[in-house]
Amino acid sequence: MRPGRLPLGRCVVLLLVAAVGAVLTTGLRDGAAPPTGGPSPAPAPRLAGSTLDGGRFDLAEARGHVVVVNVFASWCGPCRDELPLLVDAARRWAPDGLRVVGLNLRDGPEAVRALLAETGADDLTVVPDPDGTRGVEWGVRGVPETFVVDRDGRIVARHQGVVDRQWLDRWVTPLVEAA
Amino acid sequence: MSRRRLFGALAVAALLAATAVGLLRSSAPDADPVREVARDLRCPACQGESVADSTSPIAAAMRQAVADQLAQGRSPAQIRRWFADRYGDEVLAGAPADGMSLLLWAVPAVALLGAGGAAIRTLRPRRRRRAGAPRRSPAAAGTAPVTRVPAARRVWWASGAGIVALVVTVAVAAERLDGGGPPAAPADPVAVTLQLARDLEQRQRYDAAAELYRDALRDHPDDGVQLRLGFALLRAGDAAGAERTVRDVLTRSPDSPDGLLVLGLAQRRTRPADAPVTLRRFLTVAPHHPAAAEITRLLDR
Numbered sequence: 001m002r003p004g005r006l007p008l009g010r011c012v013v014l015l016l017v018a019a020v021g022a023v024l025t026t027g028l029r030d031g032a033a034p035p036t037g038g039p040s041p042a043p044a045p046r047l048a049g050s051t052l053d054g055g056r057f058d059l060a061e062a063r064g065h066v067v068v069v070n071v072f073a074s075w076c077g078p079c080r081d082e083l084p085l086l087v088d089a090a091r092r093w094a095p096d097g098l099r100v101v102g103l104n105l106r107d108g109p110e111a112v113r114a115l116l117a118e119t120g121a122d123d124l125t126v127v128p129d130p131d132g133t134r135g136v137e138w139g140v141r142g143v144p145e146t147f148v149v150d151r152d153g154r155i156v157a158r159h160q161g162v163v164d165r166q167w168l169d170r171w172v173t174p175l176v177e178a179a
Numbered sequence: 180m181s182r183r184r185l186f187g188a189l190a191v192a193a194l195l196a197a198t199a200v201g202l203l204r205s206s207a208p209d210a211d212p213v214r215e216v217a218r219d220l221r222c223p224a225c226q227g228e229s230v231a232d233s234t235s236p237i238a239a240a241m242r243q244a245v246a247d248q249l250a251q252g253r254s255p256a257q258i259r260r261w262f263a264d265r266y267g268d269e270v271l272a273g274a275p276a277d278g279m280s281l282l283l284w285a286v287p288a289v290a291l292l293g294a295g296g297a298a299i300r301t302l303r304p305r306r307r308r309r310a311g312a313p314r315r316s317p318a319a320a321g322t323a324p325v326t327r328v329p330a331a332r333r334v335w336w337a338s339g340a341g342i343v344a345l346v347v348t349v350a351v352a353a354e355r356l357d358g359g360g361p362p363a364a365p366a367d368p369v370a371v372t373l374q375l376a377r378d379l380e381q382r383q384r385y386d387a388a389a390e391l392y393r394d395a396l397r398d399h400p401d402d403g404v405q406l407r408l409g410f411a412l413l414r415a416g417d418a419a420g421a422e423r424t425v426r427d428v429l430t431r432s433p434d435s436p437d438g439l440l441v442l443g444l445a446q447r448r449t450r451p452a453d454a455p456v457t458l459r460r461f462l463t464v465a466p467h468h469p470a471a472a473e474i475t476r477l478l479d480r
Contacts, residue, residue, distance in 0.1 A: 050390060050394060054391070056390075073236070106239070136237070136244040141223040
């Protein structure tokens with residue numbers, strides 16, 4: 001071997017390692033990228049059923065309201081963190097026609113009630129989704145996931161992961177102000 | 180045949196047999212139709228796992244959605260399209276491969292070819308080297324002993340045997356490594372609805388509880404649930420509704436103690452003359468029922 005030159009075998013190994021690294025990095029980044037925002041509004045799937053407090057909720061009857069649908073579960077730590085923000089948003093924009101609905105994915109009523117009590121979200125309208133099929137109908141990829149539905153029943157934004165005040169301001173403010 | 184050749188032939192035979200077992204297993208149709216469809220769907224919350232294999236809650240929910248749709252008579256192709264409409268084409272396991280996916284196939288293939296080439300170079304007979312002076316790099320010449328080449332060959336043989344053993348083990352034991360049976364059943368929505376309803380009854384929200392019992396009965400007709408509905412309606416003040424509900428159960432089980440109890444109590448409001456007869460029958464059928472003492476007091480008044 002001449003000094004300063006790598007043998008062919010080592011070059012191939014190095015290239016392979018680099019290629020595997022590139023594949024893994026790209027794959028992991030693609031998989032972790034949460035869908036957010038909304039390129040084109042699509043009609044929201046059906047969402048109707050008994051609520052945790054024994055009432056009924058039907059998204060079709062909420063036309064004319066802006067609806068934030070938050071998919072959550074008591075076994076999901078980040079969901080716990082964002083509930084107070086959603087409750088605050090519900091209170092802040094209720095006079096402007098905003099409704100916040102929790103779609104409770106694969107959970108039990110006691111656990112959810114405890115979570116709602118802990119986070120001060122007792123007033124939240126919660127539709128239980130014990131087998132998760134309602135969430136699947138919405139194309140939910142994980143919890144938490146949040147959808148903004150406009151007054152015409154179209155999904156205008158979605159976000160996988162914890163939402164923050166900026167995200168809500170960006171997507172909800174124009175809709176409630178358009179009333 | 181030398182021992183080395185025999186070992187080589189055995190290794191190749193084991194690899195071929197393991198490949199055949201693996202191919203047979205992966206191409207054999209699945210007995211469970213839900214799993215068969217779920218196998219062709221990628222879990223959107225996982226890395227490289229199918230909906231059939233993933234234990235994530237979303238994959239479990241997707242399996243339930245597949246089961247529901249199969250029960251409605253939808254075809255696997257229609258179900259796959261339904262999922263693609265919601266999750267995009269990338270949810271389909273057979274989606275066209277893009278550049279990165281091709282690289283994912285190409286890298287192991289190139290690595291195998293490279294390793295195979297290097298193994299052949301090391302393992303082939305080196306008559307020329309044995310005949311003449313060994314050609315070694317100047318760096319290695321001073322330190323490496325004469326046994327360097329046989330040591331490298333041993334490493335290759337050991338690695339080869341290790342890979343063969345790994346492939347054979349995976350091919351044979353994959354079934355057991357799979358998690359030891361079908362994935363856990365998803366949460367039973369009827370059970371959760373019933374739990375919610377009982378919860379509401381305890382909070383004396385009988386109307387709402389009755390509504391939930393009706394929901395549960397739509398999915399899962401059951402006399403026990405229907406009797407709970409009867410009790411809830413009675414407590415909500417709908418005696419006629421309670422009577423209708425339990426009469427339905429009593430046509431199937433004329434001696435149902437709870438059926439007779441609710442009917443008798445409902446009749447005290449709808450047809451007071453018939454109530455004592457029904458309640459006495461209740462006491463005859465179930466003298467040790469928790470409500471028996473209270474009913475006896477009621478009749479003695």
